[in-house]
Amino acid sequence: MVILENKTAPVAAAVMAGLTRKPKQLPSWLFYDEQGDAIFQSIMRMPEYYPTRCEYEIFQKQKEAIRQQFTAAGTPFRLVELGAGDGLKTELLLKHFVDQHTDFEYWPTDISPNVLAILQERLEHSLPTLTSSPIAHRHEDALRTVAEDHEHRHIFMFLGANIGNYSLLEAQAFVNNLAGAMHAGDLLFMGFDLKKDPRVIQAAYDDPHGITRSFNLNLLTRLNRELGANFDIDAFEHAPYYDPETGAAKSYLVSLRNQDVHIEATHQIIHFNAWETIHTEVSLKYDLTMIESLARKANLEIVRHFADSRDYFRDILFRKP
Secondary structure, three states: OOOOOOOOHHHHHHHHHHHOOOOEEOOHHHHOOHHHHHHHHHHHHOOOOHHHHHHHHHHHHHHHHHHHHHOOOOOOEEEEEOOOOOOHHHHHHHHHHHHOOOOEEEEEEOOOHHHHHHHHHHHHHHOOOOOEOOEOOOHHHHHHHHHOOOOOEEEEEEOOOHHHHOOHHHHHHHHHHHHHHOOOOOEEEEEEEEOOOHHHHHHHHOOOOOHHHHHHHHHHHHHHHHHOEOOOHHHEEEEEEEEOOOOEEEEEEEEOOOEEEEEHHHOEEEEEOOOOEEEEEEEEOEOHHHHHHHHHHOOOEEEEEEEOOOOOEEEEEEEOO
C-alpha cells in the first residue's frame, strides 16, 4: 500500500488528470526526479544536443556585454533564475560578475530540491562570496514570492530554451505572467532555440545513444516508485518527432500492446490500447517574428539579441517599460 505523502499528492493529481483524458498526456515537470536530473545532465553532454553548447558559447564570448546590460541602470539587482537546474552555464556569468565586483544577489529557483541542493553546494565552494538564496518552487509560485518584493531591482533569467516546453499559447500566458511580476525597469533574459535544419533538431531528441529514450521512460519508473504503479517499462517505447512547419518537437511514450496499469496510490486502473500514446514533452522552436509577438503582447521591450556563432540559439534581453 502506497502512503500518499504531501509531496506525492501533486504527482498523483497530475498523473490522474493526464492519463484519464484523451489523448493521454503527462506534464514534463514529472521528468525531474533525482534519476531524471542525472539523465538530463547526460543529455546536455551529448554531441547531438546543441542547445546547451550554443548558450554556453554565448556566455563564454559575450559575458561582459551581458554584464554591462545588467548593470546599465547603475543599481544593485537580484538575479532570479527560473528553472536553474544544475546552473553550470549560469556559473560562467556568476563568476564573471563576481570577478568584476558586480553588486547583485543570485536567487535560483527550480522544482527539484535535489538539483538546487547540488547547485548550492557547488556555488558555496566555487563562489563563496556570492549571496545565493535558492527557492524550491514551480515557476508560478517563485514568481509570486519575488513579485511581493518592491524594494529591489530584479533581472529574471529563463535559460536553456525552457520557454519551448510550452505551446505558443501557454508560452504567451507564461511571459504575460512573468511580465506581471516585473516592476518598471526590471529585465528578462530568456533563451530561445531557433528553427533550423529539421535533421539537426530531430537528432537532439532521438539520439543514437538511447539517452533521450531512457529520460522519457524514466518518467514511468518514477510513477512505479512513487505511486505504486505497475507500468511494464518494456511495453512502452520512446517516440519523438519534429514538425518544421509549426516548429514543435514532441516526445511521446507509445504503448506497444493492449494493457492495464494499476496505480495503487489512487486505486485506479488505466487502460492502454496498442499504439496509444502519452504526450510527455514539447520543445517549440522559434523564429524572430514569434519572439517579437511574445514581447509585444506582454508589453515588453526587446533590448538586445545575443546569438551563438551558427545562429542556432539566441538569448534575448527584454525590459519592462
